[in-house]
Amino acid sequence: MDRWPSIPYAEWRETCASLHLWSQIIGKYRLAHTPWVNHSWHATLYVTPRGLTTGPVPDPGGLVTVSLDFCDHALVVEAGGGARATFPLRPMSVAEFFGLTKEAIRSIGGQPAIHGVPNEIADVVPFANDNAERPYDADAVRRFHKTLVNVSCLFQQFRTGFIGKVSPVHLFWGSFDLAVTRFSGRPAPMHPGGVPNLPDSVTREAYSHEVSSAGFWPGGSGAEDAMFYSYAYPAPSGFSERKVEPGEAWFDAALGEFLLPYEAVRQSKDPEQTLLLFLESTYRAAADTGNWPRSALECEPGRPRIPRRV
Template sequence: MDAVEPLPALPLESWRPTKETLHRFAQIVGKVALAKGIRRNHWWHMTYRLTARGWTTVPLGSARNGPVFACTFDFFDHVLRIATDRGIEVEIDLPMQSVATFYGDVMTGLRDLGIDVVLPHPHPFDLPDAARPFEDDTDHAAYDPELAQRAFRVHSQVGRVLEEFSATYSGKISPVQLFWHTFDLAVQRFSERQIDMPATVDSVTREAYSREVISAGFWFGDAKVPEPTFYSYIAPEPAGLTDRRLPAGALWVPSGSGHAAYYPYDKARLSPDPVGAALEFFQSVYAAGSELAGWDAAQLVCWGGITDPVLEAKHSWPEWPE
C-alpha cells in the first residue's frame, strides 16, 4: 500500500468477495445502531463515522437505562470492537467468519455486555439475498485483511476530500458518514425547503428527503456501476440540471426519478491533482444545482470553514470553488 498516494487504486473485481461479506457485516451492526441509537434527523444516528483505523457508530444506548456503547470496525486489528462506558468491551474477529457466524457473535457479544437488542428484521437490506436471514447466510465468508485495509484507506482519503468540500458550506450539513444500507460514503447539504411527498412514499425515503438536498459521495461500485465512482445529485431535481456542463470525464446518468452526476474514481486518481479533480467535480454539481434551485449560495459560502468576514478577509482561497 502506497502511503503517499492520494487516491489508492482498488478495482471492484479485485475485492468483490470481501466487499460483499463486509457490506453484510456493516448492515448487521448498522441495524444494531438503528435499534439502539437516539433518532436524529435524516437517519444520522444509524450511520458510521470514519476513524483513523476504520468505522465507528455514534455512541448508542440511553441515559435512562444504558449502558452507552459504540461498535467500531478496526481494519488494522481486523476486529469489531464493542465497548461500553462501563469500561468493558468484546472483540469479534472479522477474518474466517461467515455472515451467519458474525451475526451470532455480535448478538452474543451484546448480551455479554448487558445490552438488550432485538433486530426487527435481521435480513440484508436491498441486496440480492434480502429474503435470507443473516443467521442462515454461510455463503458470504470472504475477508481478505489486506484488501479490507486497502478499502478503508480509500475511505479514509475520500473522507478527507469530502471534509474539505464540506468546509465551504455554512448551512445545514450532515457529517461525512458511511451509509451501511447502500455502502456509500457521503455528505449532504440541505436547504430549508420542505418537500411534499405522496403518502405512498416509504418512511425511510420520507425522512431522508424531507428537505431539499444536494448530496456528494463515493461508492466502491456494484452490479449497476461496476467501478469506484464519485457521485452527486440534487433532490428534487430542478429543471435544466442535466444541461449544465460537468468537468471532463464526468457525466449525467439516469438515477431513480431524476439524474445523478458520476465521475469515475480512476479518472480523478490518475489526474495530475486527484484531490483537486474530485473537489472540482463536487463543486460543479453543487454550483449548478444550487443556482437552479434558487439557493442563496453567496450567503451560504464558507471557504475553509471560516464564517467570520474579518477572519475570512485575511485568507486567500483556492481557485477550484469559483
C-alpha cells in the same frame, strides 16, 4: 504505499458484499437504541483511523461502541468501565458474524436488539439464515479503508464552505456509501419511495427537504466500479445538462446523478483538487438550476484555528 490505492471492485466484490452486510448489522444495533434524528443521521457509521464505528450508542446498559477495525481486522465492542469484547474478521458466513456480534454485545452488558433482515438490497436473506461461507480479503479491506480516510478528509473540507444546513460526513450502511449532503432550506415534494426493503416512511423523511448530495461507492449499486456521485433531489430542470468538472465526469441517466470514476481521481496529477472540483461543480449545478439562495448559504472554506468571517 499509494496515497490513493487501487481498489478495483471486481477483485474484491465478494469481500465488499460481506462488509456491506456486516456494516448493516452493527448499524442496525445503533438504529435500535438511538433516538431518531432528521434524515436517519442517528443510524449512520463513521470513518475512523482504524475502520468504521457506530460511535457511542445509548444502550440501556450504558454507552456502547461497536467498530470494524480494519487495521487489526477485528470487530471490537467497548462499554463504560473498560468492558471490551472482540473477535477476528475472517472468512465466515453472515450468520456467523451476526451471532458473534450479538454475543460480543451481550458479553459487555449490552442488549443486541438488531433487526434481522438487510435493507436497501433486493432478494434479501435474513442474517441468521445466510449460511454461505464468504471470503475476507484483508489487503483489499485495508486499501478500501485508506480510501475511505482520504475521501472523508476531502468531504470534511468541502463541508466547511456551507453555512446552511449540512450533514455530517457519514457512511449509510443501507446503500454502503460515504456521503455528505447540503440543503437549500426549502421543503421538497414527497419522495415516491420504492427503495427495496426500506419503508417508504423512512425514505420520505430522508428526502423531506431539497438537497444536493455527494458521495462515494466502492462499487455495485448500478456502478460496477468505485465511483464518486452527486445528485439533487428534486432534480431541477436543466440539472442533467449542466457541464461539470473534471472532464471524466458525466451524468448517468439511469442512476439520475453525476458520476466520476475513483480511478480518474486516483490517477490525476492532484487527486484532492480533482475531487474537490467535482464536488463544487456538481453542487453549483444543483444550486444554480434549483435557484438556491447561494449568497445566504455559502462561505469561504474553513481553515484550522481561523474563525469564519461574519
